[in-house]
Amino acid sequence: MAPTRMISEELLASYANGTISAPEALVVSTHLALRPAHDIWVRQLQAIGGELLDTAAPAAMSDQALTRTLSMLDACASEVEQQPPLNEMSELPEPLRRYALGPWRWVGPGIRVRDVHAPRDGDTRVILLKINPGCETPKHTHGGVELTCVLSGAYATETERFDVGDLEEADGDVLHQPRVISDEPCLCVVALDGQIKIDGWVGRLIQPFVRL
């Protein structure tokens, strides 16, 4: 799966330096919980970032910056961070457990969707997608990027197969029709940018009613 690996190198770098969008970061974070080898690399990227920071050419702070910061320390010392409660889906990897979930919605034969109330970035948001064995999602293209991580089951596109922990990045131009190839339903977490445009008769049928 060489192309996926190359895409995820760039993706992992933007995850490690914090330039990725927050919804994509959640999908990558889920992927890392399922792929320890990549998680180690991300931690090494933090060490590389730390080394580059340590040896970077400084940009002088203004004269009062330190005094101002020192004067604010007491106020921020007592701040206690509270972890949000876990959601009810205990089968989810840890990064997804701390976000509230919307209700499951039917969006087509054998296909259900629920919102993950995680940070958005403009139009980009996170959903869980559950597709029954043998079902296909309607043929669709995207306004922007779609980033998917498989949580259980497996699916295949026209060219590739995706198993638990695998990450797929689909761009705006690709006509996409994943098909579930596992015996159990395929559960995925997806960061979606923009509205999905659905092709074919199912799409024309459900598009007016469904906002994916």
Place this chain on the structure above:
Amino acid sequence: MSADDPLCDTTRHEQLIVAVALHRDREAFARLFDHFAPRLKAWLMRSGASEIDAEDFAQETMMTVWRKADLFDPLKAKAATWIFTIARNKRLDKFRRDSRPLPVPEITFDMEEVPRPDDLLASSQDAHRVRMALAKLNPHQIELLQMAFFFGRPHSEIASQLDLPLGTVKSRIRNAMAKLRQMLEPERDVL
């Protein structure tokens, strides 16, 4: 870096964070601030932020260092790695287009985290390996690594800045990253 022994220097920064954690030591914090705040500011400015935003960002990051100092574990990360990670988490949170106060997925090296087999790799010995690996890259590869990974500039912008075709820039970045990853790759039997 200066002619100082870098290992000594690093240990000093780690001890300063521990002093902040144990004694709320303002002098120790001021010394950390003097070293890291101007570098965090430079990092964010080169990443595309205005000088004012970058300075605010550096101050906020250092305040988080103060607030989270008791979560710092020198066995899991060296000081610069830990502070870079705090800055990374803050950047991810600060520049999202969503005003709702929801937590973003953070990378942590916290001491309360469950110990895992790869923790050994995040130890100070690993920081040494990272430094040795970086020293083996050539100056062009370091420059690309800084622009693409550290400052997070788009590949297209790097291509026009270096007056090189986009494909060339992409493959050179990929090669530099692959070389680093190969040098830092843990023994296969560890995984």
